[in-house]
Amino acid sequence: MIVTKVTKVSGRVRSIQPSATLAISAEAKRLARAGKPVINMGVGEPDFNTPEHIVRAAEKALREGKTFYTPAKGIPELIDAIVEVYREKNYDISQENVIVTPGAKYAIFEAMLSTIDEGDEVILLDPSWVSYEPCVAVSGGKVVWVPHSEGFEDAPVEEYVTDRCRMIVINSPSNPLGVVYPKSFLKKIRDLAVDMDLIVMSDEIYDKIVFDEEFHSIAEFDDMLERTILINGFSKTYAMTGWRLGYAIAPEEIIKYMLRLQSHSVSHPTSFVQYAGVEALKGDQSCVGEMVKEFRARRDIMIEYLKEMGLEFAPPKGAFYMFVNVEKDSVEFCEKFLKEKYVAATPGKAFGKSFATWIRLSYATSRDNIVEAMERLSEFLQS
Ligand SMILES: Cc1ncc(COP(=O)(O)O)c(C=O)c1O
The missing domain is CATH 3.90.1150.10 (Aspartate Aminotransferase, domain 1)
Structure with a gap:
Protein backbone atom coordinates (compact mmCIF):
# COMPACT_ATOMS: atom_id res chain seq x y z
CA MET A 1 0.00 0.00 0.00
CA THR A 50 36.44 10.81 -12.74
CA PRO A 51 40.22 10.96 -13.37
CA GLU A 52 42.10 7.98 -11.98
CA HIS A 53 44.35 9.89 -9.55
CA ILE A 54 41.29 11.39 -7.86
CA VAL A 55 39.62 7.98 -7.53
CA ARG A 56 42.84 6.59 -6.02
CA ALA A 57 42.95 9.38 -3.43
CA ALA A 58 39.44 8.45 -2.25
CA GLU A 59 40.42 4.77 -2.14
CA LYS A 60 43.50 5.60 -0.09
CA ALA A 61 41.50 7.71 2.35
CA LEU A 62 39.03 4.85 2.80
CA ARG A 63 41.81 2.33 3.44
CA GLU A 64 43.42 4.70 5.92
CA GLY A 65 40.22 4.82 7.91
CA LYS A 66 39.16 8.34 6.95
CA THR A 67 35.59 7.26 7.60
CA PHE A 68 34.67 9.29 10.67
CA TYR A 69 32.84 12.57 11.04
CA THR A 70 34.92 15.51 9.85
CA PRO A 71 34.73 19.15 10.96
CA ALA A 72 31.37 20.52 9.77
CA LYS A 73 32.97 23.10 7.48
CA GLY A 74 35.24 20.49 5.85
CA ILE A 75 38.68 18.99 6.48
CA PRO A 76 41.42 21.59 6.97
CA GLU A 77 43.47 20.08 4.10
CA LEU A 78 40.67 20.81 1.63
CA ILE A 79 39.90 24.24 2.99
CA ASP A 80 43.61 25.08 2.76
CA ALA A 81 43.75 23.80 -0.82
CA ILE A 82 40.78 26.00 -1.79
CA VAL A 83 42.33 29.04 -0.10
CA GLU A 84 45.59 28.36 -1.95
CA VAL A 85 43.85 28.16 -5.34
CA TYR A 86 42.15 31.52 -4.81
CA ARG A 87 45.16 33.21 -3.22
CA GLU A 88 47.06 32.33 -6.38
CA LYS A 89 44.44 34.39 -8.20
CA ASN A 90 45.15 37.25 -5.77
CA TYR A 91 41.99 36.86 -3.73
CA ASP A 92 42.72 38.06 -0.23
CA ILE A 93 40.83 35.29 1.58
CA SER A 94 41.52 33.00 4.52
CA GLN A 95 40.18 29.75 5.96
CA GLU A 96 37.31 31.62 7.67
CA ASN A 97 35.94 32.58 4.26
CA VAL A 98 35.43 29.00 3.06
CA ILE A 99 32.89 26.23 3.67
CA VAL A 100 32.95 22.85 1.92
CA THR A 101 29.50 21.45 1.10
CA PRO A 102 27.94 18.29 -0.34
CA GLY A 103 27.74 19.71 -3.88
CA ALA A 104 27.61 23.31 -5.06
CA LYS A 105 23.83 23.05 -5.01
CA TYR A 106 23.80 22.71 -1.24
CA ALA A 107 26.15 25.68 -0.92
CA ILE A 108 23.60 27.71 -2.90
CA PHE A 109 20.77 26.56 -0.60
CA GLU A 110 22.75 27.35 2.56
CA ALA A 111 23.82 30.73 1.21
CA MET A 112 20.29 31.77 0.28
CA LEU A 113 18.82 30.51 3.56
CA SER A 114 21.49 32.49 5.41
CA THR A 115 20.98 35.80 3.60
CA ILE A 116 17.41 36.04 2.26
CA ASP A 117 14.56 37.17 4.49
CA GLU A 118 10.83 36.83 3.88
CA GLY A 119 9.89 39.10 0.96
CA ASP A 120 13.44 39.97 -0.11
CA GLU A 121 13.87 40.22 -3.86
CA VAL A 122 16.46 38.16 -5.69
CA ILE A 123 17.39 38.97 -9.26
CA LEU A 124 17.74 36.07 -11.68
CA LEU A 125 18.69 36.55 -15.30
CA ASP A 126 16.20 34.96 -17.69
CA PRO A 127 17.06 32.16 -18.49
CA SER A 128 18.87 30.73 -15.46
CA TRP A 129 19.74 27.33 -14.05
CA VAL A 130 16.64 25.47 -12.81
CA SER A 131 17.40 25.31 -9.07
CA TYR A 132 17.89 29.00 -8.20
CA GLU A 133 14.19 29.76 -8.22
CA PRO A 134 13.24 26.96 -5.76
CA CYS A 135 16.17 27.96 -3.50
CA VAL A 136 14.84 31.53 -3.40
CA ALA A 137 11.29 30.28 -2.76
CA VAL A 138 12.32 28.04 0.13
CA SER A 139 14.26 30.95 1.63
CA GLY A 140 11.09 33.05 1.59
CA GLY A 141 12.38 35.40 -1.11
CA LYS A 142 10.79 36.61 -4.30
CA VAL A 143 12.38 36.11 -7.72
CA VAL A 144 12.62 39.10 -10.04
CA TRP A 145 13.35 37.88 -13.56
CA VAL A 146 15.48 40.17 -15.72
CA PRO A 147 15.53 39.55 -19.48
CA HIS A 148 18.87 39.48 -21.29
CA SER A 149 19.62 42.11 -23.88
CA GLU A 150 20.09 40.98 -27.47
CA GLY A 151 23.14 38.73 -27.77
CA PHE A 152 22.74 37.46 -24.19
CA GLU A 153 25.92 39.11 -22.86
CA ASP A 154 24.22 41.97 -21.04
CA ALA A 155 20.98 42.55 -19.14
CA PRO A 156 19.26 45.74 -17.91
CA VAL A 157 19.53 44.69 -14.26
CA GLU A 158 19.63 48.34 -13.13
CA GLU A 159 16.01 48.76 -14.25
CA TYR A 160 14.81 45.98 -11.96
CA VAL A 161 16.59 46.70 -8.67
CA THR A 162 14.22 48.05 -5.99
CA ASP A 163 14.62 48.82 -2.29
CA ARG A 164 13.54 45.25 -1.53
CA CYS A 165 16.35 43.74 -3.60
CA ARG A 166 18.88 41.76 -1.58
CA MET A 167 20.78 39.65 -4.08
CA ILE A 168 21.74 39.34 -7.74
CA VAL A 169 22.64 35.87 -9.02
CA ILE A 170 25.24 35.64 -11.77
CA ASN A 171 26.23 32.34 -13.36
CA SER A 172 29.16 32.60 -15.72
CA PRO A 173 29.71 30.51 -17.82
CA SER A 174 25.97 30.14 -17.85
CA ASN A 175 23.75 27.12 -17.75
CA PRO A 176 21.69 26.98 -20.00
CA LEU A 177 23.15 29.70 -22.26
CA GLY A 178 26.82 28.76 -22.46
CA VAL A 179 27.51 32.50 -22.33
CA VAL A 180 30.63 33.86 -20.59
CA TYR A 181 29.73 37.35 -19.33
CA PRO A 182 32.17 40.08 -20.42
CA LYS A 183 33.98 42.31 -17.93
CA SER A 184 31.81 45.29 -18.93
CA PHE A 185 28.67 43.50 -17.72
CA LEU A 186 30.33 42.32 -14.49
CA LYS A 187 31.56 45.86 -13.81
CA LYS A 188 28.03 47.19 -14.22
CA ILE A 189 26.72 44.61 -11.73
CA ARG A 190 29.58 45.49 -9.37
CA ASP A 191 28.69 49.18 -9.42
CA LEU A 192 25.02 48.41 -8.82
CA ALA A 193 25.79 46.03 -5.95
CA VAL A 194 28.07 48.56 -4.25
CA ASP A 195 25.63 51.49 -4.74
CA MET A 196 22.59 49.54 -3.55
CA ASP A 197 24.39 47.46 -0.91
CA LEU A 198 23.49 44.11 -2.51
CA ILE A 199 24.96 40.63 -2.26
CA VAL A 200 26.06 38.98 -5.50
CA MET A 201 25.93 35.23 -5.69
CA SER A 202 28.46 34.26 -8.34
CA ASP A 203 27.99 30.64 -9.39
CA GLU A 204 31.29 29.74 -11.08
CA ILE A 205 30.83 25.99 -11.34
CA TYR A 206 31.80 26.07 -15.05
CA ASP A 207 34.73 28.50 -14.63
CA LYS A 208 37.29 26.08 -16.08
CA ILE A 209 35.13 25.11 -19.07
CA VAL A 210 35.70 28.14 -21.30
CA PHE A 211 36.71 28.10 -24.95
CA ASP A 212 37.38 31.45 -26.52
CA GLU A 213 38.16 33.99 -23.88
CA GLU A 214 39.41 34.30 -20.36
CA PHE A 215 36.94 33.78 -17.56
CA HIS A 216 36.41 36.73 -15.23
CA SER A 217 34.72 36.63 -11.86
CA ILE A 218 32.79 39.52 -10.36
CA ALA A 219 34.75 38.87 -7.15
CA GLU A 220 37.87 40.27 -8.91
CA PHE A 221 36.45 43.79 -8.90
CA ASP A 222 37.16 46.33 -6.15
CA ASP A 223 35.14 45.95 -2.94
CA MET A 224 33.45 42.80 -4.19
CA LEU A 225 34.93 40.11 -1.95
CA GLU A 226 33.00 41.65 0.94
CA ARG A 227 29.66 41.23 -0.84
CA THR A 228 30.14 38.17 -3.06
CA ILE A 229 29.16 34.61 -2.30
CA LEU A 230 31.28 32.67 -4.75
CA ILE A 231 30.01 29.16 -5.47
CA ASN A 232 32.14 26.45 -7.02
CA GLY A 233 32.53 22.69 -6.97
CA PHE A 234 34.07 19.57 -8.38
CA SER A 235 31.15 18.10 -10.37
CA LYS A 236 31.86 19.71 -13.73
CA THR A 237 35.59 20.52 -13.70
CA TYR A 238 36.67 17.08 -12.48
CA ALA A 239 33.72 14.96 -13.70
CA MET A 240 32.66 14.27 -10.11
CA THR A 241 28.88 14.81 -10.20
CA GLY A 242 28.01 11.77 -8.08
CA TRP A 243 30.62 12.48 -5.42
CA ARG A 244 28.72 15.53 -4.16
CA LEU A 245 31.41 18.05 -3.36
CA GLY A 246 31.28 21.82 -3.64
CA TYR A 247 32.17 24.93 -1.71
CA ALA A 248 31.40 28.57 -1.06
CA ILE A 249 33.73 31.51 -0.49
CA ALA A 250 32.07 34.41 1.29
CA PRO A 251 32.49 37.00 4.03
CA GLU A 252 33.17 35.32 7.37
CA GLU A 253 29.82 36.36 8.86
CA ILE A 254 27.89 34.59 6.07
CA ILE A 255 30.07 31.47 6.31
CA LYS A 256 29.38 31.38 10.05
CA TYR A 257 25.63 31.04 9.49
CA MET A 258 25.99 28.64 6.56
CA LEU A 259 28.05 26.50 8.90
CA ARG A 260 25.30 26.52 11.52
CA LEU A 261 22.82 25.29 8.92
CA GLN A 262 25.26 22.67 7.66
CA SER A 263 26.11 21.38 11.14
CA HIS A 264 22.42 20.88 11.93
CA SER A 265 21.47 19.37 8.57
CA VAL A 266 23.99 17.29 6.60
CA SER A 267 26.88 17.72 9.12
CA HIS A 268 29.52 17.81 6.36
CA PRO A 269 30.34 16.30 2.96
CA THR A 270 31.39 12.63 2.96
CA SER A 271 34.78 12.21 4.66
CA PHE A 272 36.78 10.32 1.99
CA VAL A 273 35.24 12.39 -0.81
CA GLN A 274 36.87 15.46 0.72
CA TYR A 275 40.29 13.80 0.44
CA ALA A 276 39.57 13.17 -3.24
CA GLY A 277 38.80 16.89 -3.48
CA VAL A 278 42.27 17.75 -2.14
CA GLU A 279 43.82 15.60 -4.86
CA ALA A 280 41.57 17.16 -7.51
CA LEU A 281 42.77 20.65 -6.61
CA LYS A 282 46.42 19.90 -5.89
CA GLY A 283 47.09 17.03 -8.30
CA ASP A 284 47.75 16.95 -12.05
CA GLN A 285 45.41 19.37 -13.86
C1 LIG B 1 24.85 26.41 -12.81
C2 LIG B 1 24.94 25.27 -11.88
N1 LIG B 1 25.17 25.50 -10.58
C3 LIG B 1 25.27 24.50 -9.69
C4 LIG B 1 25.11 23.18 -10.09
C5 LIG B 1 25.19 22.11 -9.03
O1 LIG B 1 26.35 21.41 -9.03
P1 LIG B 1 26.69 20.31 -7.94
O2 LIG B 1 26.69 18.99 -8.66
O3 LIG B 1 28.04 20.65 -7.41
O4 LIG B 1 25.64 20.38 -6.86
C6 LIG B 1 24.85 22.89 -11.43
C7 LIG B 1 24.62 21.50 -11.87
O5 LIG B 1 23.98 21.21 -12.83
C8 LIG B 1 24.77 23.95 -12.35
O6 LIG B 1 24.55 23.74 -13.67
Missing part, protein backbone atom coordinates in the same frame (compact mmCIF):
# COMPACT_ATOMS: atom_id res chain seq x y z
CA ILE A 2 1.19 3.53 -0.75
CA VAL A 3 0.11 6.06 1.83
CA THR A 4 -0.93 9.17 -0.05
CA LYS A 5 -3.00 11.08 2.47
CA VAL A 6 -0.95 13.94 3.84
CA THR A 7 -2.52 16.14 6.47
CA LYS A 8 -0.25 19.13 5.92
CA VAL A 9 2.71 20.19 3.83
CA SER A 10 4.27 23.62 4.30
CA GLY A 11 3.56 26.56 2.08
CA ARG A 12 7.28 26.73 1.33
CA VAL A 13 7.53 23.30 -0.25
CA ARG A 14 4.16 23.75 -1.89
CA SER A 15 5.60 26.69 -3.82
CA ILE A 16 8.22 24.49 -5.50
CA GLN A 17 7.25 23.02 -8.83
CA PRO A 18 8.45 19.60 -10.00
CA SER A 19 11.33 19.80 -12.47
CA ALA A 20 10.03 20.37 -16.00
CA THR A 21 12.81 18.11 -17.24
CA LEU A 22 11.71 15.04 -15.28
CA ALA A 23 9.01 13.84 -17.63
CA ILE A 24 11.39 13.95 -20.61
CA SER A 25 14.21 12.18 -18.82
CA ALA A 26 11.86 9.46 -17.45
CA GLU A 27 10.55 8.89 -20.98
CA ALA A 28 14.11 8.81 -22.39
CA LYS A 29 15.03 6.10 -19.88
CA ARG A 30 11.89 4.11 -20.66
CA LEU A 31 12.64 4.22 -24.40
CA ALA A 32 16.28 3.23 -23.85
CA ARG A 33 15.17 0.26 -21.71
CA ALA A 34 12.84 -0.74 -24.54
CA GLY A 35 15.91 -0.93 -26.80
CA LYS A 36 15.40 2.34 -28.73
CA PRO A 37 18.56 4.20 -29.91
CA VAL A 38 18.17 7.09 -27.46
CA ILE A 39 20.71 9.94 -27.48
CA ASN A 40 20.52 11.92 -24.29
CA MET A 41 21.30 15.59 -24.79
CA GLY A 42 19.30 16.54 -21.74
CA VAL A 43 21.98 15.77 -19.19
CA GLY A 44 23.93 18.34 -17.20
CA GLU A 45 26.96 16.25 -16.36
CA PRO A 46 30.25 15.41 -18.05
CA ASP A 47 30.19 11.96 -19.66
CA PHE A 48 33.82 11.30 -18.61
CA ASN A 49 34.88 9.08 -15.74
CA SER A 286 45.97 17.99 -17.37
CA CYS A 287 42.68 16.05 -17.12
CA VAL A 288 40.81 19.37 -17.08
CA GLY A 289 42.53 20.61 -20.24
CA GLU A 290 41.77 17.34 -22.03
CA MET A 291 38.08 17.50 -21.15
CA VAL A 292 37.82 21.14 -22.20
CA LYS A 293 39.53 20.33 -25.51
CA GLU A 294 36.98 17.60 -26.17
CA PHE A 295 34.05 19.84 -25.21
CA ARG A 296 35.37 22.50 -27.58
CA ALA A 297 35.57 20.03 -30.48
CA ARG A 298 32.01 18.88 -29.79
CA ARG A 299 30.77 22.44 -29.56
CA ASP A 300 32.36 23.24 -32.92
CA ILE A 301 30.65 20.26 -34.56
CA MET A 302 27.30 21.44 -33.21
CA ILE A 303 27.82 25.03 -34.29
CA GLU A 304 28.41 23.88 -37.88
CA TYR A 305 25.22 21.83 -37.93
CA LEU A 306 23.07 24.49 -36.23
CA LYS A 307 24.32 27.16 -38.63
CA GLU A 308 23.55 24.92 -41.57
CA MET A 309 20.03 24.39 -40.22
CA GLY A 310 19.67 28.18 -39.88
CA LEU A 311 18.84 28.01 -36.17
CA GLU A 312 19.45 30.88 -33.76
CA PHE A 313 21.53 30.08 -30.67
CA ALA A 314 23.17 31.89 -27.76
CA PRO A 315 26.96 32.45 -28.07
CA PRO A 316 28.41 29.15 -26.75
CA LYS A 317 31.63 30.25 -25.08
CA GLY A 318 31.69 28.01 -22.04
CA ALA A 319 30.03 25.16 -20.07
CA PHE A 320 28.67 22.39 -22.34
CA TYR A 321 25.25 23.60 -23.47
CA MET A 322 23.77 25.10 -26.60
CA PHE A 323 20.60 27.13 -26.16
CA VAL A 324 18.73 27.00 -29.43
CA ASN A 325 15.59 28.67 -30.77
CA VAL A 326 13.48 26.06 -32.58
CA GLU A 327 10.66 28.58 -33.12
CA LYS A 328 8.02 26.11 -31.95
CA ASP A 329 6.51 25.32 -28.55
CA SER A 330 9.53 23.73 -26.93
CA VAL A 331 7.70 21.36 -24.56
CA GLU A 332 5.80 19.84 -27.49
CA PHE A 333 8.95 19.94 -29.61
CA CYS A 334 11.01 18.04 -27.03
CA GLU A 335 8.27 15.45 -26.47
CA LYS A 336 7.92 14.80 -30.19
CA PHE A 337 11.67 14.90 -30.88
CA LEU A 338 12.15 12.19 -28.26
CA LYS A 339 9.17 10.12 -29.37
CA GLU A 340 9.99 10.24 -33.07
CA LYS A 341 13.78 10.67 -33.20
CA TYR A 342 14.82 9.36 -29.79
CA VAL A 343 16.83 12.48 -28.89
CA ALA A 344 16.30 13.92 -25.40
CA ALA A 345 16.57 17.71 -25.06
CA THR A 346 15.39 20.11 -22.34
CA PRO A 347 12.62 22.63 -23.05
CA GLY A 348 13.56 26.30 -22.47
CA LYS A 349 10.53 26.73 -20.21
CA ALA A 350 12.47 24.93 -17.47
CA PHE A 351 14.93 27.83 -17.24
CA GLY A 352 12.80 30.95 -16.98
CA LYS A 353 9.97 32.97 -18.37
CA SER A 354 10.69 33.98 -21.94
CA PHE A 355 12.03 30.94 -23.73
CA ALA A 356 8.99 28.93 -24.70
CA THR A 357 10.44 28.23 -28.15
CA TRP A 358 14.02 27.46 -27.10
CA ILE A 359 15.64 24.15 -26.14
CA ARG A 360 18.85 23.29 -24.30
CA LEU A 361 21.09 20.70 -25.91
CA SER A 362 23.93 19.37 -23.76
CA TYR A 363 27.06 18.27 -25.59
CA ALA A 364 28.25 16.13 -22.71
CA THR A 365 27.97 13.17 -25.02
CA SER A 366 30.27 11.60 -27.62
CA ARG A 367 31.08 13.20 -30.99
CA ASP A 368 29.38 10.26 -32.74
CA ASN A 369 26.23 10.84 -30.71
CA ILE A 370 26.35 14.56 -31.48
CA VAL A 371 26.67 14.00 -35.23
CA GLU A 372 23.83 11.46 -35.16
CA ALA A 373 21.63 13.74 -33.01
CA MET A 374 22.24 16.70 -35.36
CA GLU A 375 21.32 14.55 -38.38
CA ARG A 376 18.13 13.52 -36.62
CA LEU A 377 17.39 17.16 -35.68
CA SER A 378 17.81 18.20 -39.29
CA GLU A 379 15.41 15.44 -40.48
CA PHE A 380 12.98 16.31 -37.69
CA LEU A 381 12.88 19.99 -38.64
CA GLN A 382 12.19 19.09 -42.24
CA SER A 383 9.41 16.58 -41.42
